[in-house]
Amino acid sequence: MNGKENIKQFFGKYGIYLVLVVMVIIMSFLSPVFLSQDNLLNVVRQVSVIGVISLGVTLVIISKGIDLSSGSTLALCAVMAASFGQAGDWAAKMYPSLPELPVIVPILVALGVGTLVGMVNGLLVAKTGIPAFIATLGTYVSVRGLALLYSDGRPVSTLTASYQFIGQGYVFGVPVPVILFFMLALITWVVLNHTKFGKNIYAIGGNIVAAEVSGVNVGRNLVKIYMYAGMLAGVAGLMLSARLNTGQPGMGVAYELDAIAATTIGGTSHSGGIGTIQGAVVGALILGVLNNGLNLLGVSAYWQQIIKGAIIVTAVVIDMRKNAKKK
Amino acid sequence: MANEYVLETRGIRKVFPGVVALDGISLRFRPGSVHALMGENGAGKSTLMKILSGMYKPTEGIVLYKGVETEFNAPIESIRLGIAMIHQELSPVPHRSVMENVWLGREPLIKGTPFVDHRKMHDDTKRLLDDLELSIDPRIEMAKLTVAKMQMVEIAKAVSYNADVVIMDEPTSSLTKGEVEHLFRIIRRLREQGKAIIYISHKMDEIFAISDEVSVLRDGNYVGTYPAAELNTDKLIALMVGRELNEMFPKVECPITDVKLEVKNLSSPGAFQDVSFAVRKGEILGFAGLVGAGRTEVMETLFGIRHKSAGSVLIDDKPVDIRAPEDAIRHKMALLTEDRRLSGIFPMLDIKDNMIMAVIDRYRNRLGKFLNHAQIRNECGEYRHKIKIKTPSLEQKIMNLSGGNQQKVLVARWLMSEPEILILDEPTRGIDVGAKAEIHTLITNLAAKGKAIILVSSELPEILGMSDRIAVMREGRLTGIVERKDATQEVVMKYATMKP
Ligand SMILES: Nc1ncnc2c1ncn2[C@@H]1O[C@H](COP(=O)(O)OP(=O)(O)OP(=O)(O)O)[C@@H](O)[C@H]1O
Ligand SMILES: [Mg+2]
Numbered sequence: 128m129n130g131k132e133n134i135k136q137f138f139g140k141y142g143i144y145l146v147l148v149v150m151v152i153i154m155s156f157l158s159p160v161f162l163s164q165d166n167l168l169n170v171v172r173q174v175s176v177i178g179v180i181s182l183g184v185t186l187v188i189i190s191k192g193i194d195l196s197s198g199s200t201l202a203l204c205a206v207m208a209a210s211f212g213q214a215g216d217w218a219a220k221m222y223p224s225l226p227e228l229p230v231i232v233p234i235l236v237a238l239g240v241g242t243l244v245g246m247v248n249g250l251l252v253a254k255t256g257i258p259a260f261i262a263t264l265g266t267y268v269s270v271r272g273l274a275l276l277y278s279d280g281r282p283v284s285t286l287t288a289s290y291q292f293i294g295q296g297y298v299f300g301v302p303v304p305v306i307l308f309f310m311l312a313l314i315t316w317v318v319l320n321h322t323k324f325g326k327n328i329y330a331i332g333g334n335i336v337a338a339e340v341s342g343v344n345v346g347r348n349l350v351k352i353y354m355y356a357g358m359l360a361g362v363a364g365l366m367l368s369a370r371l372n373t374g375q376p377g378m379g380v381a382y383e384l385d386a387i388a389a390t391t392i393g394g395t396s397h398s399g400g401i402g403t404i405q406g407a408v409v410g411a412l413i414l415g416v417l418n419n420g421l422n423l424l425g426v427s428a429y430w431q432q433i434i435k436g437a438i439i440v441t442a443v444v445i446d447m448r449k450n451a452k453k454k
Numbered sequence: 455m456a457n458e459y460v461l462e463t464r465g466i467r468k469v470f471p472g473v474v475a476l477d478g479i480s481l482r483f484r485p486g487s488v489h490a491l492m493g494e495n496g497a498g499k500s501t502l503m504k505i506l507s508g509m510y511k512p513t514e515g516i517v518l519y520k521g522v523e524t525e526f527n528a529p530i531e532s533i534r535l536g537i538a539m540i541h542q543e544l545s546p547v548p549h550r551s552v553m554e555n556v557w558l559g560r561e562p563l564i565k566g567t568p569f570v571d572h573r574k575m576h577d578d579t580k581r582l583l584d585d586l587e588l589s590i591d592p593r594i595e596m597a598k599l600t601v602a603k604m605q606m607v608e609i610a611k612a613v614s615y616n617a618d619v620v621i622m623d624e625p626t627s628s629l630t631k632g633e634v635e636h637l638f639r640i641i642r643r644l645r646e647q648g649k650a651i652i653y654i655s656h657k658m659d660e661i662f663a664i665s666d667e668v669s670v671l672r673d674g675n676y677v678g679t680y681p682a683a684e685l686n687t688d689k690l691i692a693l694m695v696g697r698e699l700n701e702m703f704p705k706v707e708c709p710i711t712d713v714k715l716e717v718k719n720l721s722s723p724g725a726f727q728d729v730s731f732a733v734r735k736g737e738i739l740g741f742a743g744l745v746g747a748g749r750t751e752v753m754e755t756l757f758g759i760r761h762k763s764a765g766s767v768l769i770d771d772k773p774v775d776i777r778a779p780e781d782a783i784r785h786k787m788a789l790l791t792e793d794r795r796l797s798g799i800f801p802m803l804d805i806k807d808n809m810i811m812a813v814i815d816r817y818r819n820r821l822g823k824f825l826n827h828a829q830i831r832n833e834c835g836e837y838r839h840k841i842k843i844k845t846p847s848l849e850q851k852i853m854n855l856s857g858g859n860q861q862k863v864l865v866a867r868w869l870m871s872e873p874e875i876l877i878l879d880e881p882t883r884g885i886d887v888g889a890k891a892e893i894h895t896l897i898t899n900l901a902a903k904g905k906a907i908i909l910v911s912s913e914l915p916e917i918l919g920m921s922d923r924i925a926v927m928r929e930g931r932l933t934g935i936v937e938r939k940d941a942t943q944e945v946v947m948k949y950a951t952m953k954p
Contacts, residue, residue: 341558
């Protein structure tokens, strides 16, 4: 193998990390504030909600599926968790007779509701055989409706201190959402790379017939994949409501698209069987640096959108080129 | 005393919409024996095997496994009971490693944890491959292997189940002679260990070389079971086809005129070097060689799928620059690829659409915008009849056809396109004897119309029977070009194995 070939391989493998590094370098020249510890932590904290969603979405996309319902699931989990986590002395509580509950209650509510929505997605995909796009488009619409119905279209505000800690607290100077994001990334990485479940996800996305005839229970695994993704959307709902001290039925609109973007930028292929958690994390960070940087530079929100879209497409084009023309 | 038969089917019937694939099939398989299953394309062989491996449920009839009536509701159930199968149409999980493919669905875990034991997976795979004398790195990505190597991995995987019944549905269709020998050594060993092997192939010599018993199916019906020793090729063909067969290689001498395509010193790094040859109008140039000789790669380069690093290509004495398949098609070239599963069929489209894909323009009607469906139906119908594509209708989705019939549709696609230069890479892979002869006739007819034809095949008799000249490759180099009159099996094999 010659040098040129090696360089090409190197870029193919690590290109996305280089993009992040280059972006950080450029930003640090353009804006002196950028590299400050506060700002960097801020960047990561801002992407942590999207990041957590993208971890689950990565599993879904590797299995050759898609999940459009994460944003709605986030909202439903946020209002429901919040309704069980309101401060005891708040006058406009959703359940006025409810005493102040320990934080574990809203946590379990968020995880449980998220997992349940995921299970519905998974069952639709696995049992009816309709495309994941359609199944999750359905839940995307209905679950948002559920969130509105549950909260009667109103915010569920003023949460207990321990609830707020999930979104606003610090441990050893690191924001709790950041810690959650990296911990969940690590767990998901282990699940994907070191368990049978993970191997099955790759196999189902890579060649579903091969998986089936090798004795993989495709249906059950699909349900598990969507349940996991739904659960992480629940965690994201918890994080966001805790950070804003309110659960709102209109939260998380279009978050699923950002999560899909992060995953895709990170090299996960929509043709299935290819993708990594590292990639999703880096993809989320790239989106974060981009947002933060453009904000610091005072670029208008309209332009930010245009640039973001262009970057997403460019990243995927670069990624595709590495897969094509192997010969 | 154990049962005399390990596996038995009684009165199996399987109906698909519009097709009775199997009708009352009763077969019995002995342990320690190789049982060949023969029949034309679409006879129902794969369907029966898929019932045994839990992929399909029979419409009627029962299966007895070790004497007990058993229902297989999913592949995992038959795997657990001890039936392993190499599937005819199966491609592996492409972007995963060899070892992950082999242990898919039964990955070993580190004791007491939910974590996959990668080291054990690697070591077990290595031992398995070593034991089968396969030099393949367990860690390499499946997609990086040649089709033949992938097939050997599938075989290794089937062996690794340590199953009592091993079903092999056309395992040799992408293997060459050396690897077939290798497979036969593996099969003999399995037989000695008391396994029952069910073996499906369209290659007669293989059947006689390896099998103990032969069962024949025709159009979903059971014809009979015979000791292999009591059969010969003619008898077997008569049983399969139920009629007399045309001559096998109906080569007609036709005028060979000007040079159509000339290739000079073509190279592609890592695949082949310094390949030069020419094909004339009306000529069939055969390409022989062992696996990995680089024949497919040469054809891919000619067609612009693969980059060339050096060399030139001339068509009608004019240099041409082919960088992509579009360029090749513009120069009136056509390529039937070696692997229909990866690059060939449009599984969700019907037979008609798959057939006319390369020549859609021809069927525009007078208005120029719309397709003339009557004409399409007519011509497709003609080919369907000629090469006996077994299907209830031309509107059937191609993925519902038997493997051999899918291949026939693809062959028809390229024959219909009547290109000036036609490259056929393993055109009769998986095609039964009767249809093979028809396809050979169609190829010869094209040559008679003055087309230049390149025929790559791993079946020596086919190459010898069809070609005017035979180019032989070995390890990426062209070692010789043999004239038809001098061509014998020995001469070709000499070039195929000699040092370049
Ligand atoms: N899923 C399906 N849907 C509809 N028809 C099918 C399906 N699978 C098989 N058939 C039909 O059943 C018949 C038997 O097919 P099968 O694949 O068993 O043939 P085969 O003997 O294995 O042929 P080959 O030698 O070409 O592999 C064919 O006519 C085929 O078109
Ligand atoms: Mg078959």
